[in-house]
Amino acid sequence: MLSVTPPLLLHKNSTLFFFPPSLPIRTTPPNPSNPLRISRCSSALQEVHGSSSDQLGPDELYTSSPFPALKAAKRVVLVRHGQSTWNEEGRIQGSSNFSVLTKKGEAQAQTSRQMLIGDTFDVCFASPLARSKRTAEIIWDTRKEEIIMDFDLREIDLYSFQGLLKQEGKQKFGAAFQKWQQDAPNFCIDGHYPVRELWARARSCWTRILLHESRSVLVVAHNAVNQALLATAIGLGTEYFRTLVQSNCGVSVLDFTPHAEGGSPYICLNRLNQTPIEAGSSGGRKTSKRIILVCHGSTQMSAEPMDMLGVIKAQKIAELLLDLKVNSIVSSPKEACVETAVAISRVQEAADCLGADSAPRYVEMKQMENLDFENILQKSNKNGTEIPPLHPGWLNGFEDRIVETLWDQSEKAWQSLLKEVADETAPEKVVVAVSHPALHIALLGHCLGLTKEWLGSFHLDAGSISIIDFPDGPSGKGVIRCINYTAHLGRWSVPITTSTVDDK
Numbered sequence: 001m002l003s004v005t006p007p008l009l010l011h012k013n014s015t016l017f018f019f020p021p022s023l024p025i026r027t028t029p030p031n032p033s034n035p036l037r038i039s040r041c042s043s044a045l046q047e048v049h050g051s052s053s054d055q056l057g058p059d060e061l062y063t064s065s066p067f068p069a070l071k072a073a074k075r076v077v078l079v080r081h082g083q084s085t086w087n088e089e090g091r092i093q094g095s096s097n098f099s100v101l102t103k104k105g106e107a108q109a110q111t112s113r114q115m116l117i118g119d120t121f122d123v124c125f126a127s128p129l130a131r132s133k134r135t136a137e138i139i140w141d142t143r144k145e146e147i148i149m150d151f152d153l154r155e156i157d158l159y160s161f162q163g164l165l166k167q168e169g170k171q172k173f174g175a176a177f178q179k180w181q182q183d184a185p186n187f188c189i190d191g192h193y194p195v196r197e198l199w200a201r202a203r204s205c206w207t208r209i210l211l212h213e214s215r216s217v218l219v220v221a222h223n224a225v226n227q228a229l230l231a232t233a234i235g236l237g238t239e240y241f242r243t244l245v246q247s248n249c250g251v252s253v254l255d256f257t258p259h260a261e262g263g264s265p266y267i268c269l270n271r272l273n274q275t276p277i278e279a280g281s282s283g284g285r286k287t288s289k290r291i292i293l294v295c296h297g298s299t300q301m302s303a304e305p306m307d308m309l310g311v312i313k314a315q316k317i318a319e320l321l322l323d324l325k326v327n328s329i330v331s332s333p334k335e336a337c338v339e340t341a342v343a344i345s346r347v348q349e350a351a352d353c354l355g356a357d358s359a360p361r362y363v364e365m366k367q368m369e370n371l372d373f374e375n376i377l378q379k380s381n382k383n384g385t386e387i388p389p390l391h392p393g394w395l396n397g398f399e400d401r402i403v404e405t406l407w408d409q410s411e412k413a414w415q416s417l418l419k420e421v422a423d424e425t426a427p428e429k430v431v432v433a434v435s436h437p438a439l440h441i442a443l444l445g446h447c448l449g450l451t452k453e454w455l456g457s458f459h460l461d462a463g464s465i466s467i468i469d470f471p472d473g474p475s476g477k478g479v480i481r482c483i484n485y486t487a488h489l490g491r492w493s494v495p496i497t498t499s500t501v502d503d504k
Contacts, residue, residue, distance in 0.1 A: 015190070021241055032105040034097050036141060048363055053360040057386065066263055067210055067264040068207060068210050068211050069258065069259070069264070070257075070258045071258065072254055074210065074215050074216070074255075074256040074265075075217070075253065075254070075255055075270075076217045076219060076253070076254045077119075077208060077216075077218050077250040077251060077252070077253050078219045078221065078246075078251070078254070078461075079103070079135065079139065079218065079219070079220045079221075079249060079250070079251050079252075080221065080226055080246045080248055081101070081221070081222060081248065081249070082101050082105030082106060082107075082112075082131070082134075082135050083101065083105035083108060083248045084131040085099070085100055086099035087099070087102075087105070087248065088104075088167055089165065090167075091164065091240040092163065092166065092169060093131075093155060093158075093162065093164055094157055094162035094194075094227055095129070095154045095156065095162070095199070096163060098163070099130070099131055100130050100134065101134050101135065105131070105135075105249075106138065108248055108249040109249055111249065112135075112139055112251065113138055113139045113141055115274075116218075119495060120216055121143065121146065121216050121217065121218045121491055122214035122215060122216050122445045123146055123147075123214045123217055123218070124136060124139075124143075124144055124146070124148065124217075124218040124219070125143070125147075125148045125150050125153060125212075125217065125218070125219045126148070126150070126153065126207055126219070126221065126340060127149075127150070127154050128150075128151060129154055129222070132221055132222060133149070135220050136218075136220035137441075137498045139220065140218075142420075148212075150205060152202075152204060152205050153205060153219065153221040153222075153225055154221075154225065155221075155222035155223070156194050156198045156224035156228075157192065157194055157226055158189070159189050159190040160189055161177075162188060173189075175311075176188075182242050184242065185237075185238035195224075195241050196238055198225060198228045199230070199231070199232060199237070199238050199394060201225070201234045202225060202229045202303060204230045206232065206233060210256065222246075224241070226246045226247055226252065227240075227243075227244050230254070230272070233267050233269070234267055234268075234457045235457075236378070236448075240448070241412055243448065243477065243479055244272060244273075244480055245273050245478060245480065245481045245482070247273055247275045250274065250482075251275070251382060252271055252272045252274070253267070253460070254267060254269055254270065255267070255270050255393075257393065266393050266396070266456065268456065268457055269483065270482035270484065271483060271485075271486075271496070272482055272484065273483045273485075274482065274486070274487055275482070275487075277482065285471040287469040287471045287478070287479075288427060288428040288468055289421050289428075289474055290429070290430045290468065290469050290470070291417055291421055291431050291432075291433060292321070292431070292432045292433070292434050292465055292466070292468075293435075293440040293444070293466040293467075294340060294434045294435075294464075294465050295434075295437045295462055295464045295465070296310065296314070296332075296337045296434060296435070296462065297311065297317070297340060297341075297462055297463040298336040298337040304335065305335045305339065306335070306339050306340070309492065310339075313462065313463030314339060314343040314344075314442075315492065316463070316488050316489055317340065317343070317465065317488065318343045318348075319488070320465070321465075322347055322356045322487040323356055324430055325348075325357075325361060325428070325430060326344065326348050326361075327363070327364065327423075327426055327428075328365070328420060328431050328432070329364070329365050329366075329431075329432045329433075330365075330367070330420060330432070330433050330434070330435065331365070331366075331367055331368045331434035331437070332368065332374075332434065332435045333369065333372055334372055334374050337371070337372075337436075340434050341363075341365060344432060345363045346362050346409075349361055368413060368416060368433075370409050370410070370412045370416065371413050371425055371439055372435075372439075373436050373438055376402060376405050376406060376409070378386060393456040393457075393459070395438060397442065403452050403455060406438060406439070406455070407445075407455075409439075410439055410442035410443055410445075410446060411442075413433075413443065414446040414447070421470065421474050422474040422475070437464075438464060440460055441458045441459075443458055444458055444466065444468075444483065448480070458483065460483070461486055461494050463489050463492070464485055464486045465488075466480070466484060467482055
């Protein structure tokens with residue numbers, strides 16, 4: 001039995017919604033023994049197992065139903081609840097409702113409130129579980145807009161696992177617990193497949209969120225359900241569970257832009273897991289191998305040196321990375337990238353006198369031609385007009401040949417970075433790659449095993465960082481800890497709820 005206690009209303013004009021269980025949809029993950037190539041069309045996800053044929057059998061294709069058409073652009077901000085008592089104890093929560101926020105969790109929620117205090121929201125959707133409910137109360141504060149409690153936003157249902165310490169789960173359930181750890185999409189307990197159920201439930205939530213007459217939406221929920229919301233929005237299946245990390249009070253942002261011809265909107269992951277503390281710090285599996293993607297600070301697309309704002313952003317990036325022991329920095333040969341790399345290197349090597357370390361650090365620096373994409377971008381600018389600014393989905397505007405070149409070149413850069421981080425002479429290896437946002441978007445796609453059709457599904461700002469961890473080593477699956485993290489930029493950071501793209 002699930003233990004979910006309906007909460008009291010959060011606000012005098014709050015609405016408490018209980019929805020029936022979602023209808024099942026097919027979410028069979030791919031056979032892990034076969035290579036997987038994932039390609040994308042407007043609202044469908046195709047999983048092709050070891051074949052280049054365009055003819056797909058019924059077992060090789062599943063599609064999600066289209067998202068509702070939008071009349072205007074919509075931005076959805078997802079927040080995970082703060083640390084709970086069961087988080088602290090290492091106890092499996094699932095959709096149970098017995099844990100509450102710790103003092104640390106309350107403080108995290110307060111910090112998130114400060115992060116979002118200047119942002120405007122039309123409505124808040126929240127999970128009714130106490131830890132999420134309290135986080136929503138703190139963040140929403142004195143706002144007068146309504147809060148909608150949606151039962152489908154509860155955390156993943158883990159049935160007999162709920163309430164157990166992780167060590168107890170290992171002892172009591174043995175092989176089943178190992179299956180949950182190593183192959184969650186195929187994990188079955190008490191006759192249920194929790195991850196598959198979660199994906200179906202998350203997909204149903206999107207219909208209600210998008211049909212609500214609002215342009216800026218806050219959603220406060222949980223780790224697994226937020227992962228499922230992100231994945232189902234951009235068309236990723238259950239095999240991506242635990243790939244898009246959600247820290248306590250981490251903030252993620254999705255942009256939905258109306259399609260000119262109607263139908264499902266364009267969807268872009270604008271930000272992943274922006275935390276109220278330092279980038280990439282969260283629970284989960286530890287790693288000794290990490291790649292940090294740094295977008296140079298310049299807002300210009302040319303090879304000219306950075307403007308003053310770019311110099312400031314480069315310095316702030318260097319300060320953010322001070323507490324990480326960077327082993328090597330690989331950059332595009334373009335001046336803006338080299339200047340950013342030098343700024344990071346200087347701060348790293350001065351770590352001893354800056355109080356971050358007891359001894360100077362040596363950082364290896366090198367340049368990689370395959371990280372240089374500015375010249376290719378400029379080739380698309382035939383008429384001498386300005387290259388479009390970095391708005392969500394901006395890569396969709398480039399010619400196919402430009403996108404193809406970007407994808408092929410970034411594949412070579414990705415393989416080179418994997419070799420760099422796989423250095424067996426260093427038990428811990430942190431590699432920083434400095435390049436243009438377009439190149440880093442493509443690297444994220446390669447990390448996730450996607451195709452070039454996905455390039456418009458991600459967004460990066462100048463001066464941002466994204467972090468990829470390899471808990472199973474560089475030959476294993478990369479776990480994306482954050483995308484487009486900009487909190488370190490302070491007053492120059494792009495606001496969470498910056499104006500959505502105007503629909504035209």
